[in-house]
Amino acid sequence: MARSGTRRAAGGTRTASRRTRPLDNDGVIPVLARAVREVEAAAQRGPLKASNRSKFQAVALLMREERARVKADQELTDAQRAEQLKRLDGVATILAKTAARDTSVIQLLTEEASVSEATRTVKRDMMIAGGMELQPEELVIAAEPSPVVESPVRSVVPQAVVQRQLANPFLPPDFALADQPVAHPRRLANWELFGPLFKSFEYGAGGGAASMPLPEPSTLHSKSGTTLMKHQAELVAAASHGHRTFLLADEPGLGKTAQSLLAADAFPLLVVVPNVVKTNWAREAERWVPNRRATVIHGDGGDLDGFADIVIVNYEILDRHAGWLGSFGFKGMVVDEAHFIKNKDSQRSRFVLQIAEKIRSRVAAPLLMALTGTPLINSVEDFRTIWEYLGWIDDKKPRAKLMNELEDIGLTPADPGFFVEARKAVIDQGIVRRRKVDVAADIPARRIADIPVELDGEEGRSIRDAERELTAKLVRRYHQAIDARTGQDPVVGIDHKLVRQVARWELEDQDASSTGENVFSMVRRIGRAKAQLAADYAAQLASNVGKVVFFAKHLDVMDQAEEVFARRHLKTATVRGDQTPAQRTAEIDAFVNDPEVAVIVCSLTAAGVGLNLQVSSNVVLAELSWTSAEQTQAIDRVHRIGQEEPVTAWRIIAAQTIDTKIAELIDSKASLAARALDGSDEELVDSGDIQLDAMAALLTEALSR
Template structure:
């Protein structure tokens, strides 16, 4: 009989709840309760469609995993080893949740932040907490106040410049110039048609793309940008009068440019663009590139900086609630919804706002330009597209609208007829469904390209980063001014002494690693990477749901940790390749990504996974942090872009706007050369990492001096060549 190992001396079992260590939760506490519940849900999903009781349990387990993770990460009484052990077990539970959702993707709606938590779910949550030995304090209901006013409506904002525009244009006359065709028969009047329409897509069929002009013009785009043929086809369709599009091209095929140029072709301005927060800055940049004659404005927070007279208004879903009022009265001629699968849950707040806005736009203009952009294939979970079709005006809550009904009547068939489903599917597609894959338009796009995705860091971390950059710039200016003060021979320098700027940057780079100098260019870039981690992971999760496997690269462990936690919360299966793994663990992680359909993302260290791997099962790469050299970046992309890859590869480089990040990206590109980096795949190193660091410091110092000089006249200063010595500067 096996003997029980003796307990080590000094390791006494705690006798009170307060003294119990988290490691004792292997057999008690919340973790075993969650583990048991998630296994029961997993087993239920394996038997068939998940029933309501199991769905409730699934949602409650997910809620408790989130709460427990947040509690453990912030509990000062938990040691690092204990915290790591608990988080590992929570990750295991989250992985089972993700695998279960892969069997029944309707469960993903329960993970949304705005998902409804039923009273049954709240009751089950209390039961689980009691089973874990935790006391559940019932919420105290406030005594009714008969004198209290009714609950306040959601805060509604009207920015000052919007009011100014309304006063300048007091009469926004409705436009009813284009009347949709009316059905000439009423053969389908007594039929329920929405369910048959959705079923027509579930069974698959021909390619999901409306007829497009075969030979569109391929004009030179603005600022030397060229339209690709597949992009020009959609723009030509808009120019010919088509006004509703469900644009479902795969990521990397330029849906943003197509939407903007379609609006230009349709003269659909002012244009409203509703997007996720992670791509808001990218839309502003693309609008400037493709429609430079149009002004664009981005709505932040309460809209204090909104330009009410702009042609393009970009707003993220999260703040629609406070702006939906004035947006509905603004007189938009068109509306674009990016990542349109975000509105598939019609009960969510953002979906209700989007549908309200489209309805109000149609009430003023009968034939506005309405575009829903998403890379999600239409043949999966077609019911999820009910809200999108309603946004486009193809259906309402219960039946097809006039245009679609006229097309169905024209087919001369009813749901009882054999050919109805194929004909109905074609009728819906002809309303404006456009779906192209990378392999379908491979001749249009390079075999490998890098797409920069700017994101905004508008939280506390972003403000801290910008403050750190300013402090670094102040230190550089102090060094520059100190160097000027040590010169012996005075000469007149017209403006900034750029030779001295470069020498000051070199001094900073040489001793910038010293902790007495505060934040240096390395620590600033690391902080930027940490702040971008969640946004980069969110975008990778969107890609994973849209097109399948994604490779996620980061430089630092904490960025990888944040990304993995985001994937777990989103129900995305992932594996991880790190430098501290054993060869066996590394092989298991790689094989899981290559062969397991439930593992959608592999989170890779740039240094540990940048070479020696073949990950060509994916065609999309997310670069969450910038490299200091182009070779490191190229090596990472080449894990996917290599011999045997059958699809064009897109590397999405996440760039933090309004920081030094864009300048670093530009420097890397300038040093490498566009052709070597994006066309021929050369690994030749053009310039070193030290060059990029030096030029970044030169940029910071030059910009700071330009700001100072703008408010002061030129002064008599010594030449850079006369500097004899530079005293040590320790404070700005």
């Protein structure tokens, strides 16, 4: 595997692998385009099988290598290079769309992802088909790919874990397991309850926030002497009084990491986190529970401390370690950024549920915590996998404790008042939700300010022309669908159901490698066109008000921004997805501690969670996210405990483009959490994704003219 990783790293600057054909449509890029469209079509039919997962990863690897080769090839003219990079961007867009449909393949895009023999074989065949000259070692695959199951797992057991097991081979039995509650369904025996329970959070709020009663804390000081805020001490007190499961959904920035570490009087403790924050978790553990040793699992766990009290692992490598993690003897488990597991069919969700179930089978009352400031992204059903992880429900029905409480209500879903009482019963299982405005009055206010910019020049005209072309195509398709109807009454006004169906068809049919535009490629182009304008604005802020956090979605936008800052002689730091934990930590420390570092340029996906950047009070969002939750998470890297100044997030919006519609849709989606968790009376918006809504908005506006 090390040999494969070396070839991949070398592939980034390959000069020896030359095409044996002219640089035309017979090269490797059409091969990649055909392969990625096949994978995308398979993902539209359902979860990807092993063969398509291998093809997906092979395309990703070759795309990176080809991009690096094209950039380094001095024989290409600027026009040829731009054309090739544009076509590779199309392949990257389809990879992203496919990963959005089947999130289990996201891990195949990471630097830590293992490369199977099957993937190497597919990659070799693609290189040959693309007319590339292979190195001798690339022509020979070490062995024929062995049959693989649908979700291949490479399991490891670190040597340090073996040593710990040998030192303590017998885990003491937990006799309290015999006293687990048993469900006694009566009225609700034949009712399907998941639908009513989810609806209870939409319609049963009654003006109340979704937070269980918490006891008054006896002290605001931890055992190590650190001082807590009152809302933090309340949760710690609830855990010390015996409550063992929590969905801690405090707004971002209210110190969920500290609360979970101090509440976790249950060691050894397993902490599952996004890769970007696992080093930060080790730091926080040292700060809040200095008497407990924390260890971080990297890769196969070669440097793991098997005798540590806190084991921190990232989602991306759970597949390798799930086996021994489930039998390690953990007394508690914390899942950070728990909205990552909302898709139950994803591999990361399956492993989280598997490990939690094994812990429950060994410990009668383990501490189980799910931390997320944004538990609801698209619909109230985003709760489902989190509830299952916490042990409140299983795959088909509520578990015993919740079922008995629902029975004690004395009502069925057909009775008035059931929704309000059912919502309360679920909340009492352990939902804790506090807002900054209510519990942390000393955290200054925040606001989002939109900065409209005009996209001038040829690029701006091209984007607006492409949007008009896409809109005209949608209108034609709508009228064709209307004309194809037979035996129905004429349509009066706009058929909004058909509008959404046309938008859905268009999203399914289009890809960026075709001659037409789609919403993904258009937004990507807008981001590139806004890059310099956004960076110029951030540079002005940095010169006038101090440190600035600059967020973008795409690496090329980040690159353009850093070029602007360099021309302005502004010292920068950066946080990207391809950095090692040590590199990322060094960059963050430089921004926080070095007064000369004026701007930190951050990837919206890699730096949007778990980082403390409150040394700044200004955030520039150069590109829009596809979710309000992602936008909120980014802003709350700055708007959190420790912030002393009002926070402003400056959204750079391309005027007269689809950018403005996306911004409106993001804002409308923000009412979901307010309705379900905070007791707001705002109307719950449709839960369809923003890409679909954006396309539908384009068509609706055109039909209304």
